[in-house]
Amino acid sequence: MRRPAVFLNPTKDLSPQETARLRQVIDTYAGKKGTLLPLLTEAQAVCGNWLPANVLAEIADALDVHLSYLYGIATFYTMFSLQPRGRFIIRVCASPACHILGAENLIQVLEEVLGVREGETTPDGLFTLERSSCLGVCEVAPAMQINQVVFGHLSREKIEKVIADYRAGSPVDFRTLPGSGGRVRKDLDVHRKAVLLQGVGEVDPESIDDYLKLGGYEALRKVLTSMAPEDVVEEVKESGLRGRGGAGFPTGLKWSFTLPIKAPEKYVICNADEGEPGTFKDRYIMEGNPHRLVEGVIIAGYAIGANKGFIYVRGEYYLSMYRLQKAVEQARERGFLGQRILGSDFSFDIEIRAGAGAYVCGEETALIESIEGLRGNPRVKPPFPGVKGLWENPTVVNNVETLANVPAILRNGAAWYRSFGTEDSPGVKLYQICGHVNEPQIVEAPLGLTLRELIEGYGGGMRDGIPFKMCQTGGASFGFFTAEHLDTVMDYASMQQKGGALGSGTMLVMNEQTCVVDVVRNIMHFFQHESCGFCTPCRRGTRVLYDTLTRIATGEGREGDLDLMIDLARTMSATANCALAMSPIFFVKTSIERLREEYLAHIVDKTCPLGVCPA
Structure with a gap:
């Protein structure tokens, strides 16, 4: 039986300085709609990386919301903690990319070096060891993150050195780093002139002047001086640009649904949550040339008649948020954001929002719920966001890479963009x-x-x-x-x-040394962990699939489990509320059909041919 939340969530005696800072944070956000996540994030930082019970009670009183509501938020997002934590939070990535490259060994090494188990804090209060579903740095796997800083290509020797440096009082300042992961290799460009990665790794990402030298904001100027919103939508539609977040829906078509709607407010949201394991592309744009994304968001706002945009960045992407915030401030200073942009009748502004650890918030309606200050439960559709989105107003949601394409398309034309790629998939x-x-x-x-x-x-x-x-x-x-x-x-x-x-x-x-059962089990663990629990097919289905794969991995599976998993995954896909539970059918079905003999070896022979699984 679980203990009451009051015992799970201790109180803390705040110092006068902490009390003053907390009051300042509350006063900053009180009365502003949709600011609960940034308020809790800053309050947690004030309290030393966790949210004490008395602090949550004070916030509830100040905002005039029920305390249980705050607990619902704080327990939904994994980056919030109701327990005391160390000064440095070590998050070890457990995504499939890190898993196949030895993440489990890294956790064991860290437990030995720190002298604590996963989930515990060192006696000196310096380090807390946690596991993360994904850090978005798969190109440097296996990886860990200490507060805002990523350390990749880890080995025992590197871990020991990093921990020693932090213990010696020499932590890394993430703001001084060129990037969080790998580097762009310019010698491998296959079409000579980069579009999305133009300037990445070459320009100063914190300089608007460097972006202007690349032709930055020329597309925005062209749009505002010579194109009507309908013309912009048509140009994007003609380019054949499809959403780059995963679904591939035609971008111009999505915009065309929202443009004609009459509403007091419309919004553009850039989905920069990038929580899909294996995916790290958007981070390069945000860290390496953030003004390109800012320009794309502004143009999208003009195209649909919106006056406000949000860029919702996953909580682990600290450097992305830092540079995007600088880009927004610089754009505002130069007249590319704010009232009557470049002397036109168009006014638009952008706000950067941070996620707090929830893969499901990559789904557009869950993301909208999160911006509104709610748990990230996906909405039932229809209505779609383009008609009824943020605060029930028409809202276009596009991915980072999608919007980063827009300035080049508007500057060079749809025909130019279609000269790349294939007939089905241009660009x-x-x-x-x-x-x-x-x-x-x-x-x-x-x-x-x-x-x-x-x-x-x-x-x-x-x-x-x-x-x-x-x-x-x-x-x-x-x-x-x-x-x-x-x-x-x-x-x-x-x-x-x-x-x-x-x-x-x-x-x-x-x-060939990778066990398919082990990998699929790891992927399924991710999905059952990240299920928001809103609908039964996902909440229960992902757990049953994970438990079944665990039985197979431990030599306790039955041959009928294979058809059972496919049938269950197909049922989930047909009945669940959002794409999270619609995903297992793809990797469960194809892995079983194409590598069935390896599954059967675990079931019939009760052994893992590669010696990876417990069987």
């Missing part, structure tokens, strides 16, 4: 390759690369020369390819025809 794409390759990285290329080209031409081939076995395509939500699919063209139609997906453009490559 350029940020592909990501990670896992068992020699050079995990991000690649900008016209749509239409093959998986083999990505692995051999950009990934540097298979790591340690161990042969290719399988690849999860498009992110953790989608299907598995095997060697027979290596020459599949990576565009929307071709990938779908082969049971995979372009998705976010990420490809998790795995070698």
Whole structure:
């Protein structure tokens, strides 16, 4: 039986300085709608990385909300804590990319080095060790994050040195870092002039002047001086740009639904939550050239008749938020944001919002709920956000990469953009390759690369020369390819025809020493952990699938479990409220169909052929 929340959530005697800072935080946000998450985030920082019971009670009184409501929020988002934590929070990434590269070993090493177990704090109050579902840095896996700073390509020696440096009082200032992960390799550009990655790694991301030298805000100037909103929507529609967040819905078409609606307020939301394991592309744009995204959001606002935009960034992306905030402030100072932009009749502003640890908030309506200060439970659709979104007003939600394409399209024209890619999938794409390759990285290329080209031409081939076995395509939500699919063209139609997906453009490559049961079990653990619990098919279905995979991994499975999992995943897909529970059917079905013998070895022979699983 669970104890009452009052015992699970201790109180804390605040110092006079902490009390004054807390009151300042409350006064800053009180009375402003939709500011509960930033308020709780700042209050947690004031209290030393956790939310004491007396602080939550004070916030509830100040906001005139029920205390149980605050507990509902604080327990939904994983980056909030109701327990005392150390000065430095160490989050070890447990995503599939980190998992296949030894994340479990890293946790064991950290437990030995720190002298505590996962979930505990060192006696000196310096470190708390936690596990994270994903950190969004798959190209430097295996990885951990200490407060705002990512450390990748980890080994025992590197972990020991990092911990020693922090103990010696030499923590890293994330604001001084060039980026959170890998670097862009300019020698591998396949179309000579980068579009999405133009300037990334070359310009100062905190300088608007550097962006202006690249032609920055020229598209915005063109739009405001010579194009009506309808013209902008039509140009984007003609370009063939499709959503780059995973679903691939035509961007111009989405805008066209919202433009004609008469409403007192409209909004543009940039979905920068990027919580899909294996996906790290949007981070490069936000960290490396944030003004490109800001310009895209402004143009989208003009196109649909909105006057306010939000960029909702996943909570772990501290450097992205820092640089985006600087970009917004600089754009406002130069007249690209605010009232009557560039002397036009168009007024628009942008607010940066931070998530707090919830993969489901990557779903557009859950994201909207989160901005409104609620738990991130996806809404029942219809109505869709384009008609009834943020605070019940028409709202367009687009992904970072999608909006970063917009300035180039408007500056150069739809025909120019369609000169890249394929007929089905025009334009350029940020592909990501990670896992068992020699050079995990991000690649900008016209749509239409093959998986083999990505692995051999950009990934540097298979790591340690161990042969290719399988690849999860498009992110953790989608299907598995095997060697027979290596020459599949990576565009929307071709990938779908082969049971995979372009998705976010990420490809998790795995070698012959990888156990499919172990990997799928890890992916399913992610989905059952990240389920918001709103609908029964997802809440219960993901747990049953994970428990079934665990039985198979431990040698207690039955042959009928394979058909059972496919049937259950198919039922979840047909009945669940959002795409989170619609995802397992893709990786469960394709992995069982294409690697059935390995599943059967665990079930019939009760052994893992690779010696990875407990069986």
